[in-house]
Amino acid sequence: MILDQINQPNDIKKIAPKDYDMLAAEIRDFLLQKISVTGGHLASNLGAVELTMALHLAFDLPEDKLIWDVGHQSYTHKLLTGRKKDFDEIRCFGGISGFPNRNESRFDAFNTGHSSTSISAGLGLAQARDLLGQDHYVVSIIGDGSLTGGMAYEALNNASQMKKNFIIVLNDNNMSISENIGGVSRMMNSLRTAPGYNGLKENVSTALSRIPSVGEGLVRRISNTKSSLKQLFIPGMFFENMGLTYLGPVDGHDINQMIHAFHDAKRLNRTVVVHVMTHKGQGYAPAENNPEAFHGVGSFVLETGKAVKKTSRTYTDVFSQVFCAMAKKDSRLVGITAAMPEGTGLKLFHHLYPERFFDVGIAEEHAVTFAAGLAAGGLKPYVCVYSSFLQRAYDQMIHDVCLQNLNVTFCIDRAGLVGSDGETHQGLFDLSYLQTIPNMNIFAPKNCYELADILRFSAEFQGPLAIRYPRGTAYEGLKEFREPIQYGKSEVLYEEQEIAILAVGSMVETACAVRDVLKAEGYNVTLVNVRFIRPMDQALLERLALTHRIFITMEENVHSGGFGEHVDAFCAEQELPVQMINIAIPNMYVEHGSVDKLKHVISIDAEGALRQIHNALAGRSEE
Ligand SMILES: Cc1ncc(C[n+]2csc(CCOP(=O)(O)OP(=O)(O)O)c2C)c(N)n1
Ligand SMILES: CC(=O)[C@@H](O)[C@H](O)COP(=O)(O)O
Numbered sequence: 001m002i003l004d005q006i007n008q009p010n011d012i013k014k015i016a017p018k019d020y021d022m023l024a025a026e027i028r029d030f031l032l033q034k035i036s037v038t039g040g041h042l043a044s045n046l047g048a049v050e051l052t053m054a055l056h057l058a059f060d061l062p063e064d065k066l067i068w069d070v071g072h073q074s075y076t077h078k079l080l081t082g083r084k085k086d087f088d089e090i091r092c093f094g095g096i097s098g099f100p101n102r103n104e105s106r107f108d109a110f111n112t113g114h115s116s117t118s119i120s121a122g123l124g125l126a127q128a129r130d131l132l133g134q135d136h137y138v139v140s141i142i143g144d145g146s147l148t149g150g151m152a153y154e155a156l157n158n159a160s161q162m163k164k165n166f167i168i169v170l171n172d173n174n175m176s177i178s179e180n181i182g183g184v185s186r187m188m189n190s191l192r193t194a195p196g197y198n199g200l201k202e203n204v205s206t207a208l209s210r211i212p213s214v215g216e217g218l219v220r221r222i223s224n225t226k227s228s229l230k231q232l233f234i235p236g237m238f239f240e241n242m243g244l245t246y247l248g249p250v251d252g253h254d255i256n257q258m259i260h261a262f263h264d265a266k267r268l269n270r271t272v273v274v275h276v277m278t279h280k281g282q283g284y285a286p287a288e289n290n291p292e293a294f295h296g297v298g299s300f301v302l303e304t305g306k307a308v309k310k311t312s313r314t315y316t317d318v319f320s321q322v323f324c325a326m327a328k329k330d331s332r333l334v335g336i337t338a339a340m341p342e343g344t345g346l347k348l349f350h351h352l353y354p355e356r357f358f359d360v361g362i363a364e365e366h367a368v369t370f371a372a373g374l375a376a377g378g379l380k381p382y383v384c385v386y387s388s389f390l391q392r393a394y395d396q397m398i399h400d401v402c403l404q405n406l407n408v409t410f411c412i413d414r415a416g417l418v419g420s421d422g423e424t425h426q427g428l429f430d431l432s433y434l435q436t437i438p439n440m441n442i443f444a445p446k447n448c449y450e451l452a453d454i455l456r457f458s459a460e461f462q463g464p465l466a467i468r469y470p471r472g473t474a475y476e477g478l479k480e481f482r483e484p485i486q487y488g489k490s491e492v493l494y495e496e497q498e499i500a501i502l503a504v505g506s507m508v509e510t511a512c513a514v515r516d517v518l519k520a521e522g523y524n525v526t527l528v529n530v531r532f533i534r535p536m537d538q539a540l541l542e543r544l545a546l547t548h549r550i551f552i553t554m555e556e557n558v559h560s561g562g563f564g565e566h567v568d569a570f571c572a573e574q575e576l577p578v579q580m581i582n583i584a585i586p587n588m589y590v591e592h593g594s595v596d597k598l599k600h601v602i603s604i605d606a607e608g609a610l611r612q613i614h615n616a617l618a619g620r621s622e623e
């Protein structure tokens with residue numbers, strides 16, 4: 001096996017060119033064997049094998065810097081940089097990350113996970129290189145989906161001013177997670193049909209403009225004509241017009257052609273875009289036929305592509321069904337996603353109500369302001385988004401939605417620990433950032449029934465409302481507690497005296513287990529399902545403070561700015577005579593691993609929570 005020769009970084013440079021294709025096939029096979037067991041991002045990695053090999057062959061790592069946008073396609077890069085032996089534990093607790101990480105390897109030039117950052121980061125690295133008088137190449141690799149994100153254009157705008165080399169590789173597989181739609185995708189479609197790349201001398205705009213006295217005028221005249229004609233003469237006109245040099249399109253599965261293009265790109269003292277066309281899922285029929293299903297996978301049977309585990313009903317499924325039923329009755333309801341129709345559960349809605357569905361590309365900031373516009377125009381928009389990606393749109397929530405108290409509902413999926421995607425994707429900050437925003441209302445359901453109830457409640461609600469729920473199986477317990485939702489009111493599940501547990505959303509289930517133990521120890525324990533984090537049910541807290549000496553808050557959010565801290569502040573302000581114990585995620589970035597393992601490690605499972613509570617009751621600090 002050629003792959004046996006790949007162990008240390010840069011071993012690929014010792015491989016004979018005649019063996020490149022064989023090595024690519026073996027890498028694909030290796031990735032399939034490993035990912036089919038561990039799960040991970042499959043289709044994007046299968047598509048980027050030759051591209052990664054060509055980059056490693058054309059550049060000198062770690063001196064030259066590769067920045068992978070999102071980073072979910074960086075597995076071959078990891079394999080070629082000494083991490084082949086670590087793939088059995090990829091995305092597992094203590095194992096290597098599924099994304100590039102500077103702490104993991106000096107070959108990972110920049111951490112990624114959220115989309116459309118690579119050009120900005122690469123430009124920063126290139127400018128740092130130049131100011132420090134260093135001499136190496138910086139290459140940002142960005143997908144066509146990630147190129148729909150606004151940050152990418154802010155960076156391209158800036159990159160046009162570069163006077164030294166900076167290379168952007170556009171890895172175009174004509175797919176985001178789902179179909180890549182919109183104007184950028186349309187522009188790329190026209191580029192794909194341009195004649196293939198034959199070398200720098202063939203770049204028409206550059207070549208034409210070099211013709212003395214005629215060239216520049218000719219390019220200008222062509223540039224002023226209708227776009228199809230322009231495209232005939234100047235592929236990559238979009239980039240060229242911005243002052244960037246476009247090279248392409250290049251076959252992303254032809255290693256020699258790509259090496260040739262990268263060497264050409266190195267010769268230019270400016271920003272160069274190399275447009276590489278790849279095939280998502282390349283080499284594995286199930287992924288080629290259904291790249292969306294194989295974008296991110298759990299373990300699966302290699303021969304069939306079928307998932308190993310039967311999937312249970314998730315909160316996303318509940319949202320999807322209830323929202324579609326609501327939309328049937330109310331034509332004002334519209335659904336917005338930033339390139340995540342599958343992950344957020346909007347796919348069924350898209351199918352049923354295509355005219356009321358908006359996939360805006362990987363553009364969370366735009367999604368929120370767009371929703372504000374829809375609301376101002378009289379519709380009832382639902383922004384369906386992951387907790388960690390909504391971090392992007394903080395200003396838009398303040399400036400465009402909440403300041404005007406507009407009728408926008410945020411369905412915040414993946415709130416809390418998400419597991420194997422790790423620190424970039426954990427949804428640990430939403431309660432903190434949302435609670436700072438005046439007019440924002442925040443709700444967390446304790447189980448699947450309550451998610452359905454709050455969604456129905458939201459239809460008639462006036463003003464911004466954020467509903468946060470976690471990744472994975474929807475909790476079906478506590479079915480017997482289903483008090484109708486009342487604005488700003490918590491639900492008291494058990495009322496006693498002495499200790500009151502105030503649990504938020506997913507933590508209500510854990511709180512039940514904690515309560516059972518405390519009761520067995522002889523304590524009298526009240527259990528409150530908080531429901532509305534904002535507005536906080538202050539009247540209930542004041543009432544409970546009369547009969548309880550201890551309040552325990554429990555939430556799957558960082559402590560800083562979280563629910564517990566706000567309850568602490570309220571009790572202090574009102575001088576309520578209660579001891580406060582806050583169970584929350586410590587103020588840190590939480591790595592990858594299964595959700596259960598992570599909850600255990602950071603002591604927010606029942607066992608860890610009880611340890612913290614016992615310590616606090618005994619007046620000990622956490623060891
Ligand atoms: C800010 C942000 N929003 C959404 C995502 C989820 N996401 C991850 S990869 C991806 C699609 C990326 O498409 P592309 O860049 O073309 O890469 P491909 O998977 O096609 O290789 C999306 C939407 C993300 N990582 N970051
Ligand atoms: C790379 C990326 O950002 C997405 O693919 C993400 O990993 C999806 O997460 P879910 O598996 O929770 O939908």
Ligand SMILES: [Mg+2]
Binds near residue numbers: 143174
């Ligand atoms: Mg793509």
